[in-house]
Amino acid sequence: MRVLSLVLLAATLFAPKAVKATEEQVVLGLSRDRVAITANFDGSDILIFGAIKRESPIPSGDPLQVIVAVSGPSAPVLVRRKEKKFGIWVNTDSVLVDAAPSFYAVATSSPFTEVITDTEDLRHKISINRAIRSVGADMNIQNAQEFAEAVVRIRAREGLYSIRENTVAVDEQTLFRTEIDMPANLTEGDYAARIYLTRGGKVISTYQTTIDVQKVGLERFLFNLSRQQPIVYGLLSLAIAIAAGWGASAAFRALRGN
Template identity: 70%
Template sequence: MRAILALFLLFAAPLMAEEVVLGLSKKNVSITANFDGSEILIFGAVKRETPIIEDPPLDVVIAVSGPLQPLTVRRKEKRFGIWVNTESVEIDAAPSFYAVATSAPFREALTDVEDLRHKVSIPRAIRSVGAPYNVQDSAAFTRAVIRIRTENGNYQLRENAVSLDQQTLFRTSIDLPANLTEGDYETRIFLTREGQVVSKFETVIGVRKVGLERWLYTLSRQQPLLYGLLSLFIAVTAGWGASTLFRILRQG
């Protein structure tokens, strides 16, 4: 038994020889009425049991994921001169925001097998169980989600964006768009060697509404009738105020 335990520790030791020590420029992001996006600096170091740096060199892969949400994707086609919905696919869970930054080209930093295991790439971060039998190309719906959210900055793949100095210190920045969803943003850091994960670290960045935004959000969830009446009152008051101002300007 001792011999088996010693052998196990011998093979397990290299897996724990390098670990991530992480830092964040901010652990929480506050969404206010004038929030127009934010930038988070992610930095850290590689902690080693010995000062010897092994070969081949390390790579760093960082993934930041917003809250998962179910999603319905519809296809539109033009029929008789009118655009109508024809087919739809239910996606079980798609991140509201997802960013991947790497110190090398993605496929060099992480093998396909490791990507499948940890679900790091954008397509594998989206969970879709199945599609209706009449939809032949369900994968096209997932690609459409990725394309649209990439265009508006909610999905990002930033290859060679992680600086790795002396195989020890790493840093990168992640741009958060203005249309963030409130919730916990899971942040994962992978150390890889020849595409294989040798160490993994996880933390959470909190994104919360504050001030007036927080109050309105809470009111809309807890007292929807009052929220609706308040919204109607604000709309009527704004309309009346604009009409009065326009009439005064015309008379002047």
């Protein structure tokens, strides 16, 4: 009996511990997972909706909050500072921002500061300023952070960066939906759509999917031609310009003749 008890005790101590599953998980849906950039493309609206999967009743306490972040491909950005010297504007300091998404939109179910704490934002890099990485500034450059802020300011003015508070509708702490407006000046590539569930400002569950943004039709043909056969692309552009000029001249002469 003592031997059996020791065996059972050893089995209990060294048995792998079960990992507690996340109590609330995202089940996501998209109105579309592909955006086609055509000649008359003037932007696109993507409806992001989903539900919360639970294995137990809705927890009491802090209400469920939802954050939806959609980001485009990241690339380095060279930012220059201009100063007026001797009556003219000249470039002075410059900083290479290591990585800045071409598009970034954050939608929240409540004001951003109420949805997530600063510590959790720092950990998951959700806010726009923390989604940009700039670590290579020269030590001699003053206020280097202003260069990253300039990227945010310029792209926000172009409609590429935005924080949309109170735009995620949450029904009965179970269903959520929001709409992300994507402007016409999109960069093609894979766009990451991230969903965060929070309670009391802490992230309790995350989910990520991809939205494919690509040029199609004539735009795709011309884009590939310009990259793969630049000489042919240049000659074709020249021929089109000459043909257009000749056509406009012929039409003008015909109108004068009448």
